[in-house]
Amino acid sequence: MPVKRYDSSIVDVAPLGQPLKFEFSGKVAKNRFYKASMAEDLASWNVEDLEERGIPTKELIELYRVWGENEWGVIATGNIDIEFDMLDAIGDSIITPECPFSGPRFEAFQELAKAATAHGSLVVGQVTHPGRQLAARIRKDTISASATQHPPKNGIEYAKPRAATKEDIARVVDGFAHAAEYLDKAGFDGIQLHGAHGYLIAQFLSETTNQRTDEYGGSITNRLRLVSEIAREIKRRVSPDFIVGIKVNSVEFQEKGIKPADTRILCETFQELGFDYVELSGGNHEDIGWGTKKDSTAKREAYFLEFVRDVVPHLSKTKKILTGGFRTTAAMVDALDILDGIGLGRPAAQEPRLAADILAGKVASAVQPVDGVVDDVWLSLSSAGSQMVQIVRGQEPFDLSNPKLAESFKKDLAAQIGKIIAANGSLEIRGFPELSDPDATSHPYGVPY
Ligand SMILES: Cc1cc2nc3c(=O)[nH]c(=O)nc-3n(C[C@H](O)[C@H](O)[C@H](O)COP(=O)(O)O)c2cc1C
Numbered sequence: 273m274p275v276k277r278y279d280s281s282i283v284d285v286a287p288l289g290q291p292l293k294f295e296f297s298g299k300v301a302k303n304r305f306y307k308a309s310m311a312e313d314l315a316s317w318n319v320e321d322l323e324e325r326g327i328p329t330k331e332l333i334e335l336y337r338v339w340g341e342n343e344w345g346v347i348a349t350g351n352i353d354i355e356f357d358m359l360d361a362i363g364d365s366i367i368t369p370e371c372p373f374s375g376p377r378f379e380a381f382q383e384l385a386k387a388a389t390a391h392g393s394l395v396v397g398q399v400t401h402p403g404r405q406l407a408a409r410i411r412k413d414t415i416s417a418s419a420t421q422h423p424p425k426n427g428i429e430y431a432k433p434r435a436a437t438k439e440d441i442a443r444v445v446d447g448f449a450h451a452a453e454y455l456d457k458a459g460f461d462g463i464q465l466h467g468a469h470g471y472l473i474a475q476f477l478s479e480t481t482n483q484r485t486d487e488y489g490g491s492i493t494n495r496l497r498l499v500s501e502i503a504r505e506i507k508r509r510v511s512p513d514f515i516v517g518i519k520v521n522s523v524e525f526q527e528k529g530i531k532p533a534d535t536r537i538l539c540e541t542f543q544e545l546g547f548d549y550v551e552l553s554g555g556n557h558e559d560i561g562w563g564t565k566k567d568s569t570a571k572r573e574a575y576f577l578e579f580v581r582d583v584v585p586h587l588s589k590t591k592k593i594l595t596g597g598f599r600t601t602a603a604m605v606d607a608l609d610i611l612d613g614i615g616l617g618r619p620a621a622q623e624p625r626l627a628a629d630i631l632a633g634k635v636a637s638a639v640q641p642v643d644g645v646v647d648d649v650w651l652s653l654s655s656a657g658s659q660m661v662q663i664v665r666g667q668e669p670f671d672l673s674n675p676k677l678a679e680s681f682k683k684d685l686a687a688q689i690g691k692i693i694a695a696n697g698s699l700e701i702r703g704f705p706e707l708s709d710p711d712a713t714s715h716p717y718g719v720p721y
Contacts, residue, residue: 275721276673278637280600287608288601289631292345294548295589297515299461301345301394304608305627306551308595308617309398309464309519311350312660313363319699322356326366328380331664336395337387338663338717339620343628344393345613348464348551349384351400352455354447357411360402360471362702367399367451369443378458385459396462396515397455399448403472404481406431409697415440417475417482417489426650427693435484441498444472449505452514462515465502468553473499474521477538479528492537503545517549518542519595522579532579539583542590549591551615552580573603584610600637601630618646621656622669641672654685657704668715670707680709 292301314332318324339347351360355368371377381397388395404416408429416433424430436444452463467473475481476498482489488497499518506516520538521530530538535552542550554576575597584592595615598604604614619626619638629635645651658681659669670677684705695701707713715721 273671273674273721275671276640277635278599278640280637281602282636283602283605285601285605285630285633287605288614292591292612294515294591296546296548297462297513299394299513299515299548301613302392303343303345303627303631304604304613305343305345305630306593306595306613306615307339307344307347307620307627308551308615309348309350309466310617310621310656310660311361311364313361313657313703314660314664315363315365317363317702325356326353326359326364327377328365328384331661332365333380333384333387334664335660336384337390338624340388340390340393340395342625343391343631344620345627346394346396346461347388349395349397351466352397352451354399354401354444354451358402358406358414359410360400360405360466362410362699365397367454369446369450371450371454373454373457378454381455381458381460385455389459389461394461394515396464396517397451397460398464398466398519399451399455400466401444401447401472403475404430404433405470408432409699415444416472417484420481420483422470427689441488441501444498445501445505448502449509452506452516453509456510456514460514462517462548463506463510464517464519464551465499466519467499468519468521468551473502473518474530477520477534478530492534493541496538496541500541500545503542503547507546515548516546517551518547519551519553521554522552522576522583532582535579536583536586539587539590543587547590549593549613550587551593551595551613552576552583553595553615554579573600574598574607577607581610599640602636618652618656621659621663622672624663624669639671639673642675642678645672645678651682651685654688654704655681658684658707661704662707662713663717666717667713668717668719668721670709670712671721674721677709677712680712681705681707684708 288304316327352365353359404422406414408431414431414433415436418435422430477495522535591612593613593615594611598614622639662669688705692701
């Protein structure tokens with residue numbers, strides 16, 4: 273059965289092949305494609321020995337080698353955490369303030385950077401702290417802007433947060449800054465702060481989670497203080513040509529959540545702070561907003577485009593990248609009228625070659641998953657995860673446009689969820705679903721469906 277792609281009118285893709293210069297660092301991406309961050313769950317993991325966690329493995333490096341040979345202008349890594357036990361997810365890479373600029377962890381990060389940049393892509397490490405979005409099975413307590421616990425969602429119980437003290441905040445600032453220096457020394461081109469999707473930085477930015485009455489809460493200037501301190505400390509420690517970027521929500525779907533008018537102020541501040549780029553996204557664990565629930569979104573393709581129109585004209589130096597929902601070259605080229613780069617997440621797991629194939633004129637759009645996949649966060653997260661594992665194993669990622677394979681994946685996901693429930697909080701259980709349909713694993717990498 274041939275792969276089904278989104279319909280796209282045929283457009284000149286030359287604008288997507290234009291280099292992109294980052295003003296503050298002076299670094300130049302070879303084109304406008306931005307491989308968005310996707311947590312890979314492929315770093316080392318040890319339940320007992322915390323310091324054995326989060327080292328990039330050969331498999332993780334292989335994944336970046338593959339993206340590195342496929343013409344992505346910028347490749348962002350999945351979340352890198354700054355504590356051994358405050359993780360976005362099991363299997364994330366980790367750099368804590370205690371990690372030295374030498375030894376097996378450092379060498380593994382060096383190898384990853386080398387693999388990703390071997391053909392001229394830039395690589396940025398995305399660094400994060402989960403704050404209140406820490407799963408309670410990883411650790412029972414955590415820090416956040418305020419002591420507002422995340423309600424259980426999709427079967428996940430969240431850790432109990434306390435309002436971060438000044439000492440906690442100093443450790444967070446040091447954690448991000450050390451990670452930046454570490455990545456710089458390991459050969460990365462830059463760092464991206466994860467300030468979106470409801471993680472710690474976003475918890476400080478958003479009034480939903482920040483009820484502080486000190487200098488870190490209240491006015492938007494105060495809510496920006498954490499990220500300003502992080503940015504200044506990073507700039508103090510890294511080389512002048514190191515890219516500093518941030519991912520931030522253009523919108524959160526809660527009453528007191530980030531609104532586009534706030535995003536404008538945030539972005540103007542990011543420019544004053546010397547951020548090379550801002551990647552705009554949306555949503556958080558409570559409502560992620562990746563999908564086409566609204567008809568208008570389906571027609572427009574990129575989920576958050578309507579929210580960023582008022583934001584982007586105010587940025588002259590900081591480059592604007594939008595991620596979420598881009599699938600056709602027609603929409604991507606159109607969006608470059610107001611944006612500088614096009615972020616792609618799930619399509620880069622389905623087709624690591626997508627950027628190269630679009631630029632070579634081989635395809636005009638991404639593979640179109642069967643109905644129901646894109647709007648189902650767990651289904652699309654975990655299918656992209658299983659596809660990343662396939663790439664590492666030398667398999668062509670299974671075709672999500674094929675109803676039989678998509679249906680079989682749903683069963684594999686249900687089986688994986690069953691295993692997690694049966695494990696009753698055990699930290700031994702990790703990983704994306706294993707594929708049971710032999711047709712899902714029968715194509716060697718590079719042999720398309
Ligand atoms: C498997 C998977 C893991 C993800 N992990 C991260 C992450 O670590 N950091 C992040 O900022 N976004 C993460 N995302 C979100 C993507 O970067 C992107 O914002 C989202 O997939 C929407 O873009 P898309 O429609 O092109 O997939 C992840 C997405 C997927 C599918």
